[in-house]
Amino acid sequence: MSVSYHKLFHLLIDRGITTIDLQKQAGFSGNIITRMKRNQYVSLESIEKICHALQCGVDDILEFIVEEGKAKK
Template identity: 60%
Template sequence: MAITYKKLFHLLIDREMTPAELQKEAGYSANISTRLRRDHYVSLESMEKICRVLNCKVDDIIEFIPDKEDENDG
């Protein structure tokens, strides 16, 4: 199953906040920002930091995308 953080970036736009501002306020590294942009795994600890700053739930910023194999299993 793949993951995407598109919902996070849409939320940032809605709140008129840049990814750099979020990074600074949440206190995570530039590496995490890169991982988010590339839809790579980010630790739950980092997700918690982001959710605290944005006052949101994890499912407000993450979306799971089923693999094609998973779609065929249903």
């Protein structure tokens, strides 16, 4: 199972917020944005900061993707 942050980037576009603005509001490093753009692991602490800054829930910014051939039976 992998994580996709496409919902976050769509939300930012809809709200007219840049990734730099989000980084400043949430108080995390630019490395976090890079990791999200690559759909890599981001700590729950960072996710919490983003949700707090955007006043949204986790399901508004990420989704889990089941990889083919790896689905549980």
